[in-house]
């Protein structure tokens with residue numbers, strides 16, 4: 417690995433070192449693709465689909481244009497449309513509600529567990545109505561949601577479960593890779609993700625042959641063969657260049673996720689016995705730390721953020737608003753606010769986290785956290 421940036425200048429995420437490390441392999445792959453003259457849904461996309469399916473332990477993987485499209489196509493594949501309700505969370509990226517609303521369905525928001533920030537299975541059943549058709553479960557920040565009880569409730573009520581794994585490539589629930597547990601799993605390869613392209617990209621995975629067939633149709637205009645659509649679909653194809661980049665990077669994903677776990681443990685050690693609350697990892701989980709997100713109690717989150725920024729450490733707030741508080745989604749605001757969702761929005765702070773961060777940088781952040789805990793609390 418190349419030497420790190422200077423102490424005191426630690427971005428939230430940095431990709432230049434990764435590009436430098438992969439440069440030769442990427443260039444070779446790019447040259448091969450450019451010389452082939454095949455740019456959309458070609459051999460690299462097919463190879464990536466096979467390798468991702470093998471890695472996750474699923475039968476089918478279908479490359480699409482983004483994580484948002486992956487969610488939308490997954491919902492279409494299970495027939496979601498006007499009048500349907502889809503249960504999900506409001507403490508997540510806004511695409512989770514956007515795709516539901518775009519299809520004319522209604523998002524119904526359930527509160528989260530305070531320790532994992534994920535959908536609380538104990539509350540799930542009370543939100544199921546005769547209109548409920550599906551649940552979108554998000555494995556937020558790289559920590560899996562508690563899939564066992566969620567699948568049990570879904571099966572009892574005949575609901576389909578989509579796992580949104582945008583932030584959790586390689587994460588495990590009871591030794592099973594996320595994405596392989598629900599009826600469909602969706603992934604984003606946006607550049608900031610643990611496994612990322614250098615542009616937009618996404619994937620839908622499933623063990624169900626019929627759902628896989630539908631997803632393949634929908635990503636390419638619903639066309640069964642050239643110029644012959646059987647239902648309106650989308651132009652949502654993964655391109656060869658992005659697939660080539662992802663094939664190179666997939667080989668390193670376990671090592672990179674392990675590195676994220678090492679950085680997380682440096683931070684967590686520093687936070688022990690301070691008022692700052694580190695992220696939790698359940699005994700049944702393998703967390704891949706897409707984000708390392710702490711809770712800052714006592715209304716001091718923004719103060720800590722500024723304090724760290726002054727020491728050269730960039731942080732972020734994922735997510736500052738519950739989805740239902742945004743103008744686009746206020747029509748779906750629950751009558752009673754979701755207590756844990758709103759508390760999380762007020763307290764969370766995500767620290768620098770990327771797999772090419774060196775120990776010296778992680779230790780610098782850790783030292784500053786210890787210092788802040790003494791000075792500000």
Ligand SMILES: Cc1ncc(COP(=O)(O)O)c(C=O)c1O
Pocket residue numbers: 482483484485508509511512554580582583603604605606616617618
């Ligand atoms: C949880 C979650 N779902 C969906 C998406 C959407 O993915 P994309 O940006 O590739 O459309 C993202 C990414 O930002 C995400 O974090």
